[in-house]
Amino acid sequence: MPSEEIKIKLFDMVLCFSRALDLMHPKISDHHLRVAYIACCIAEELGFSLTEIQNVLIAGALHDVGTASSALRLSILDHALNSYRLEHAELPEDIHNHGFEGFELMQHFPPFAQAASAIRYHHVEWDFGRGSEFAGEPVPLVASILYLADRVSVMPTAERSCLEQAAEIRAAVAADTGKWFMPEVVAAFQEASTPESFWLDVMCPHKEAIIHDRFGGHEIELNLDALHELAKVFGKIIDYRSPFTATHSSGVAAVAEMLGQRLGFSSAESKSLKIAGYLHDIGKLAVPTEILDKPEKLTREEMLVVKQHPYYTFQILSMVPGLEEINTWASLHHERLDLHGYPFRSREIPLGSRIIAVADIFTAITEDRPYRMGMDRTRSIEVLVQMVLNKAIDGEIVAVLRNNYDEFHRIRSLSQGNL
Ligand SMILES: [Fe+2]
Ligand SMILES: [Fe+2]
Ligand SMILES: [Fe+2]
CATH class of the missing domain: 1.10.3210.10 (Hypothetical protein af1432)
Known part of the structure; x- marks a missing residue:
């Protein structure tokens, strides 16, 4: 790599x-x-x-x-x-x-x-x-x-x-x-x-x-460090669009980097995972704020609009030569191993993409949002394990997270400014 x-x-x-x-x-x-x-x-x-x-x-x-x-x-x-x-x-x-x-x-x-x-x-x-x-x-x-x-x-x-x-x-x-x-x-x-x-x-x-x-x-x-700094700025702008997910990309970035380190990725590869975390929801810029900011359950039509965002992430990041791998890791974050994800229904999901998917779910369910508190340890592990049992996400990645829960919880909270 x-x-x-x-x-x-x-x-x-x-x-x-x-x-x-x-x-x-x-x-x-x-x-x-x-x-x-x-x-x-x-x-x-x-x-x-x-x-x-x-x-x-x-x-x-x-x-x-x-x-x-x-x-x-x-x-x-x-x-x-x-x-x-x-x-x-x-x-x-x-x-x-x-x-x-x-x-x-x-x-x-x-x-x-x-x-x-x-x-x-x-x-x-x-x-x-x-x-x-x-x-x-x-x-x-x-x-x-x-x-x-x-x-x-x-x-x-x-x-x-x-x-x-x-x-x-x-x-x-x-x-x-x-x-x-x-x-x-x-x-x-x-x-x-x-x-x-x-x-x-x-x-x-x-x-x-x-x-x-x-x-x-x-x-x-831009070398890797400079790209990382830039991705952080872009991540902030992406997050800034909705108060509901005001620090979401930072959380995903930090968790993905640590998962990479624990799963044997080099430090440069782990940093690339972090960059993918900052950029994974860039396609959400195409989703109207009325939908992003809606605390109630989304209608079917609204959900279909939201489902387009990883497609746009892919299209946007495709414009940058040299960013291909980071793009794949970022854009496949809603794909699932049982093919029930979206929008590509990809049969081959690289490890980096699986990591971003787990980091995204973990961050989404444990972060506090204005309309609800984040899940605690027991409940969040239950949710992740159930998804593994359903063959939706990678069990090895979830095991790493589960075995080091406190550290992952800490790094996520820190990166989201909660500690
Ligand atoms: Fe202006
Ligand atoms: Fe997303
Ligand atoms: Fe203008």
Whole structure:
């Protein structure tokens, strides 16, 4: 297993998470990448270096990450996507809050630090220069670029040719120069958006390739430790979507790593299991928060929506070359040995996937949730053993967990901030 030598491109991870964020909203298919593309074109026109453009790319690709936290925040995104002109009085909360949340989520991972500062203020209007500061803090130039890119991105509609709409959009932006947008950023946008190819790229569904060819020159590689740090950030964002499972991925990650260690996995392989634990529910970004946050029993239709999430986990992580094994471990976490799992009904379930499945069940039944307490030792072991007897999950893995119950309980509680 090549886990020790794992080299993943930060670029690929960012693009895959960007696509995952777009799954949150039925109306958007590529809002984040559209903004990333427009912002990078403007940055290039302004003479940014390749390294600086990478930060613009990260900022654009993840700029609305703060809307992941709740249905309310998501409705802000809904407003922002529906109209170029935002009526602030009609919004359910301050438009800047999701920028602040995005900053909080991203700032602790060093390669994201600069992008996080721009995301924080990506809805600040220029207001004839007063927007160079916000609440006494300087607003970075990248934030002003993001703001224009974000507003432009929502204007073209699929109903008419984008080339027909280009002149109107450029005129609308020109009319708002100074009031909404920083004049230098507008000038760079007007220059960058002159070629027809700019608009065709903006509307093209295959933006990863376009962005990669044009702006992917300076690629940062992540080793296993850096990938682990990044997966932790993504895990936090996934968990953050629902208060019911606010630390679930952290629990699964910690339990899976320890199970790997006990079952003879190398330390690098065990760390890869931990990464799979952080990412296993990434496909849940496609499940509406109304379903995730429903304390009552789900209806059959709602259950069918939930059942899609490991499929999306697989599709999202498939976008990252080098992540194949971690993807298999993560995506098969609802498969069962008796073929009664979902969604692949896989006949072959690798040991890593079986470990994530047991870690997931153990964490889910023992963690406290706002509407119920977690199961105690006796009850949780009963549940796991019954599943082994039903030939649903791997008995050897459950035996390891059962024989070291206190340690597993402790590491799960610790990782979920309960001790
Ligand atoms: Fe936004
Ligand atoms: Fe946006
Ligand atoms: Fe799951």
